[in-house]
Amino acid sequence: MTKETANLKDLMAFRPEIKVLDATIRDGGLVNSFRFSDEFIKDLYETNVAAGVDYMEFGYKASKDMFDESKFGKWKFCCDDDIRAIVGENNTDLKISIMADVGRCDYKNDIIQKKDSPIDMIRVATYINTMPEAIEMIEDANKKGYETTCNIMAISNAQESDVDIALEMLGKSSVNGIYIVDSYGSLYPEQIRRIADKYLNIGEKYGKQIGIHAHNNQQLAFANTIEALSIGVNMLDATMDCMGRGAGNCAMELLLGFLKNPKYQLYPVLKFIEKHMNKLKEDGALWGYNIPYMLTGQLNQHPRDAIAFSEARREDYTELYKLLLDKD
């Protein structure tokens, strides 16, 4: 579908091209070191199948040389055998993705041939300046038989001309999809519209799908996701109960409630949330909109100071604000 027909399309109808990706384990794992119970992961898989979600991201494919396995749950590493223990042969419509970070993934060895793996899609996450290595990883995954996407992080702090160059490089690569990533939750819908327009132009020129991964620092993750969707972005990231780093992501329950395709079902998601998500919070996982995350979002900064402040349960917001202004 072209941008123009997407624009014209009544939102009462639906675009079958829209794909929802559940990133709960991958982005949520950042707030509990990927220590999810097997029951949680199994229930999440079954929930996604029942809810009509299109992709489920199991976590990162992080290098075991670089990261100590004793310090993280297994979904930071996403061994094919661990995935298979949950999904078996995955005889469902749900596809499985993992994220591979540039510089943190031993992709040549750890990503095996697609025909031998339960994984369907490799999402390569990169900053602008490591785009050449990202493209090597994409080409490697493509040759092995996977669908691929590229998630260009922290674009709100990148030069627009650099983003243009990166998009052209990706356009000429074998990548299937390119994600708009609002890493700091700093972008407003009007900016998302402008950025989506740029990405969609590249998408049309080179035949790539465009996606969005939003953060909720300014309570705009859902709004930005449906803004992007309204002009033709088709790959939509969401997480259960917004779980994700800092302020979290676009809530799956909001997104599925909005989408008109009857294959999407809210009820299994509510059931999952009521069984698991409040318990995760009681067990100490911390995420969701608050004033500190709002401030880093407004100031277009990495959330790390807000995370430290929130974990310390501090409420002297004015002190954080002054600290952040000093860094600006």
Next chain:
Amino acid sequence: MTKETANLKDLMAFRPEIKVLDATIRDGGLVNSFRFSDEFIKDLYETNVAAGVDYMEFGYKASKDMFDESKFGKWKFCCDDDIRAIVGENNTDLKISIMADVGRCDYKNDIIQKKDSPIDMIRVATYINTMPEAIEMIEDANKKGYETTCNIMAISNAQESDVDIALEMLGKSSVNGIYIVDSYGSLYPEQIRRIADKYLNIGEKYGKQIGIHAHNNQQLAFANTIEALSIGVNMLDATMDCMGRGAGNCAMELLLGFLKNPKYQLYPVLKFIEKHMNKLKEDGALWGYNIPYMLTGQLNQHPRDAIAFSEARREDYTELYKLLLDKD
């Protein structure tokens, strides 16, 4: 400014016509029966003055015949003397508003001549079907010397043709402003755009300002407010830390962080929030986005069932969902 010039205007600039109204006491009072300390109200007043907020709504002008004064704090009634005890002669740029509900306000007696009152603006809240009485109240307040607005509630459940008739009636009245009110937090930005367009057309035709009062059931209160603003809506309601009935309102701290007019200052708002808002929550006031409010928003229902569910601290969301579907 016409709609067209508002459309063209770069959002990096600002429209001096934009007015921010702090509705913390009025909408927030619905979750603590208006039992705010005098220190809270005094600090809020000083915060609004320092932050450059344009209007502060002190509460409702409810009839003391209809409502038992022992069951509510004084801001449900907003006696002029109580306001004056806080603001003195109010020699500031901050204007003072109160809300008068159709059918719940003895406006002929309780609203005195403007020249004898600290109040600047009367906001008349009405459902579509009581529009004739709303207009009587507006004309009464106008004759007494007040600015007036009309807040048409629950439009997401009204017939569009009825809204059109109500807007024409208001257009021909003396009212100064007309508010889009998303009472159930059910409207998406795309719908807000369509509704705002309709209201702005009436505003241009009859010379009325248009405002918006949003609810956060779907984490869209801020997004919907800036969506409306982007096409020419000038009167913007917000509350400290989103405080308001159910899921709450558009957060003042998000809105002031977004607006480009340098008269708006975030720092005093942060200072107020850190001193007062978490304490209100600890003392039992309950508001803010959660799954139950999301469900009534998605289903375009009054939040009352979600409020009861939240107050009971229930987490069996699937049961609430089934209950709400039965009512749909």
